[in-house]
Amino acid sequence: MNVIGYALGVIGAGIGIGLAAFGATTSMARQPEVQGRLFTIFILASAFVEALALIGFVVVLMQ
């Protein structure tokens, strides 16, 4: 039951990281010269989204 709940939570984080990667790749294709700066922002955004999935993971383990 815990695992199912965690999996449901991960759907949201998956969509979030997917959207971030979509935006990053689209803008990199449009403007290759901002690639370095965009990559940092992309990593940062995925760190924010990833934190939500990890909170779910820890809550499942802790209870």
Next chain:
Amino acid sequence: MDALSKLPDEMSELIDSFMAHAVIGDTTVGLTQYIFWMGVAIVLLLVVLLVFKKKQSESLVPQGFFVNAVEYVVEFVRDDVCKGLLGDTWRVHFPFLAALFFFILFNNLVGIIPGCHPGTGTMGVTAALALCSFVYFVFYGCKRKGVGGYVKSLAPSGVAFPINILVAIIEVFSTFLRPITLAIRLFCNMFAGHIVMGTFAILASLFFEPLLQGVTASAAASAGVSVFWVLLLIIIYLVEILVAVIQAYVFTLLSAVYVQLVEQEE
């Protein structure tokens, strides 16, 4: 699979080893293993910074790999976090933000070494750090606008009466939510990352065990699977090094954003 049936016991033992255990005294008054490794990280940080200071003062031009590496990190915090976000007042806030960055970075990096624990892998340390950040930005908000002015600046002006109170409540709520999210984000990243690494290490050893008891075809196949777990462990380890740096950066960046929010003019 015989190996997988042992996993739940090993997992509960692993999680238990990640809970705070007292090394000296008990958990209320005493030294847990996390605080011990935090002390190690602080000593390491002091040694690195003192050696850097001594080597840097030897010549005006930075010489050698070590001095250049530390200067690169310091300049990264200065240019990317402070100057980029805070504008003219970066000089005031640089010491605090750099201290936060280096403290979290060294704690995370010490935790990466096998056998060590990250000081930031326990809720107490991250909550204390987040509380420091919270007190810091509230203090600078009060210093800049006055206590009354800071409280008034939480509620936006120019909004009609009933909505006004609702927005103010939401703003106060989100202000008090900031340190909580800061603490939980850092703690969960370090804790979950180490649990995942530990799980893969346990899986690798469980799948390798049959080969030690006797060489058979099924034992050899199981050991082959264990190589796959070790490969995954190495990948997760590399990701964890990246996460250690990113989380230190994220914590510092968000603290800088909060300071910038209270400092900006209405």
